[in-house]
Amino acid sequence: MTKGLASAGSALVTSPEWVDEVLLRGADDDRCLYSGGPVDRAALRRLVAQRQARLTEAGLRAGGSLALRLPPSVAYVANLLAGWRIGAQVSLLDHRLTAFEVDAALDRLAPQVVVEPGRITSSPLSPFADVEETVTARPGRPAGTPHAVIQLSSGSTGPSKVIGRTAADLVAEIERYTRIDGVPLPGERIIVLASMVHVLGLVGALLYGLHAGVQVRPPERLTGDSVLDAVAAEATPATVLGVPFHIGLLASVVDPPRLPQLKRMTTGGEAVPAATATAFTERYGVPLGNMWGMTEVGVIATDLFGEHRPALTPAPGLQVVERGGELWVSRPESPYVGLSDPDRWADGWLHTRDTGAVDPDTGLVTVKGRLDSQVSVGGLKVDLTEVEATLAELPGVVAAVVLHDDVITAYAQLDAPATAASVQAGLAERLAAYKRPRRVHVLDAMPRTTTGKLVRDRSVLRAAAAGNGVPR
Known part of the structure; x- marks a missing residue:
């Protein structure tokens, strides 16, 4: 435990x-x-003191409730820390939500003060905005729970859940980061691509960076060249932090320069196909690290050196077990606000809804897919995770989701010259007939959540396929 955390105390x-x-x-x-x-x-x-005075003037008090709907920016950071300094509960809303989604979230959360974007002067491609915020008081209600932060789950598999984390829980996660081998060290930099509204960017970049003395630096623009420019801008070691979607940014650079400052890239959110990981490490000569986590608990397990792919080492202070094929994570209290579902949390264990295995000898954890990925086809068990992984590894497949929707159904984004026919032919070589998708929808672009995760909601994928034409 580092000095700041030790002095904080429980x-x-x-x-x-x-x-x-x-x-x-x-x-x-x-x-x-x-x-x-x-x-x-x-x-x-x-800056934090200035925002604290402004929020206090708007009526925010200890035990009150604040909603932030700001793009990642200095204004976002200052308002977040100011709200916490006041002693208020802060709800984080992604600035990319539609007006309809924002109104629904505000009705659901009922904050007393809302901070929203006013004038934004930066480029839409900038991951860190120049923004002048507006502060509005509204007839909301004070915080009903002791949580410091309220977040909405990504919604990749259905409606968002309201998730709360206390200050003590956030500090415990920061402390976990300080004990993970391979995280950025004091004096180094994090080139952050992951949104700071969501847990990877919030704790893994912003809060950990502030605590550990690691500079948090976004690129000027969300492009591959700009990311490399940010790495090259200073002599200190740099870690790029994002989600698998961001690997494509660096892959788009035709002839990347040699960058001794680049220490590694670390991704979270989804598993990275082995072929993608190999191509990245061969191109840049640095590890492609992997993290597994959830909004409910933060970082759970890591493999920052890429040594055990696809297995990961549980983060210090956390216990991961396998029960009936599902991975459970130790968590002392339920993270859900207004929900007491024993199928999600019970008796100190968070049910992740991810299938996987824990090696009894090494303790390494392998995440295999979602719990609902096991289906029966003609009395034979099919693991949709296997089908999806096989599809994703085919030449020309940019991204893919496989679901059971009456029949096994695949949605894929392809690069030329790949076609639906070539995909079907490739699957026929690699999978038994009963495992293969009966329908393959080729989409111009796969639907993704605001955090870059592939959407797995059937209704969203059906709508995307309908807008793209007939199944191919």
Whole structure:
């Protein structure tokens, strides 16, 4: 445990002072953020104090409720930390949600103060915006739970769940990061591509970076060349943090320069196909690390050196077990707000709904897919995860989802010269007839959540296929 966390103690993280002790502590000239230029810790503390005064003026008090709907930006960071310093509960809404989705979320969460974008002057391709925010008081209700942050699940498999995490829980995850071999070290940089509204970017980049003295730096634009420019901008080691979707950004660079600063790329959210991982490491000469986590608990297991792919090592302080084919993760209390479903959390265990295995000798965890991926076809068991992985490995397949929708149905995004016929031929060589998709929909672009995950909701995929034409 590092000094800031040790000094916080279990009592402090239940009060607003944890922000100063765990996140804002450090030398005034420590460059903790980068947005058009370096932002040192003294400047960040001033920005947080300014936002704190503004939120207080709007009526926010300890025990109150605040909703942030800001793009990743210095304004987002300052308002988030200011809300926590006041002692308020902060709900995070992705700025890419539609007005309809935002209204539904606000009705559901009923915050007392909302911070939204006003004027945005940066490029739409910039992952870190220049934004002037607006602060609005509304007739909401104070926080009904002790959670410091409220997040909505990604919604990749259906309606979002409301998930709460206490300050103590966030500090515990930060502490887990400090004990994981391969994370960025003090004085290094995180080139962050993952959204800071969601758990990977929020804790794995922003909160851990602020605590550990690691500069959090987004690229100027969300392009492969810009990501490499951000790596090359300083001499200190840099880790690129994103989701598998972002691997394509670096793959798009035709002739990448040699970058001794590049330490690794780490992805979370979905498994990376072996062929993709191999191509990345051969091209850039650095590890492609992998993380498994959930909004409900944060980082669960990692393989930051790419040594055990697809297996991972549980994060320090967490226990992962397999029960009836499902992976369970130790968690002392339910993360769900307004939900007491024993099928999701019970007796100190979070039911991940992921299938997998835990090696009894090494403790390594292998995540195999979703619990609902096992189906029966003519009395024979088919693991849709296997079918999807086989499809994703075929030449020309950019992304794929396989579901059981009356019959095994595949949705795929292809690069030329791949076609539905070539995909079907490739599957015929690799899978028994009863495992193969009966329908293959070729989409121009696979639907994704705001975090870059492939959408697996049947209704969304059906609508995308209908808009793309008939099955091919």
